[in-house]
Amino acid sequence: MAGHNHGHTPAAWTGVTIAFIGFCVAGAFTVLANPLGFWAGMVIVALGGVVGVAMRAAGLGMPKAQPHPRPRPEAQTQQ
Numbered sequence: 001m002a003g004h005n006h007g008h009t010p011a012a013w014t015g016v017t018i019a020f021i022g023f024c025v026a027g028a029f030t031v032l033a034n035p036l037g038f039w040a041g042m043v044i045v046a047l048g049g050v051v052g053v054a055m056r057a058a059g060l061g062m063p064k065a066q067p068h069p070r071p072r073p074e075a076q077t078q079q
Contacts, residue, residue, distance in 0.1 A: 005013060006079060007062075009056075009060060009061050009062055010055060010060045011052050011053075011055035011058075011060045012057040012061065014048075014051055015048045015051055015052020015053075016048065016052070017048070018044065018045075018047060018048030018051055018052075019044075019045045019048030019049065020048075021044060021048075022041045022042065022044030022046075022047070023045060023046035024040065024041070024045070025037065025040065025041035025044055026039075026040075026041025026042055026044075026045065028041075029074075052054070052066075
């Protein structure tokens with residue numbers, strides 16, 4: 001997939017980085033047995049998704065793919 005530039009955009013990197021920080025916060029507060037901190041981490045995870053979508057809408061994501069024309073089937077040769 002690296003040849004298709006899959007997810008290598010500022011919107012994707014920013015959204016995933018924010019979500020990763022949220023998972024780290026939630027995990028730390030899970031170990032500390034603090035439900036409020038855990039849910040704060042989950043809010044940060046959701047914020048990462050919102051930021052990623054907003055950045056994509058602002059033009060920092062992958063451009064919409066242009067539909068590829070379908071190849072016409074070759075005429076079958078008669079034997």
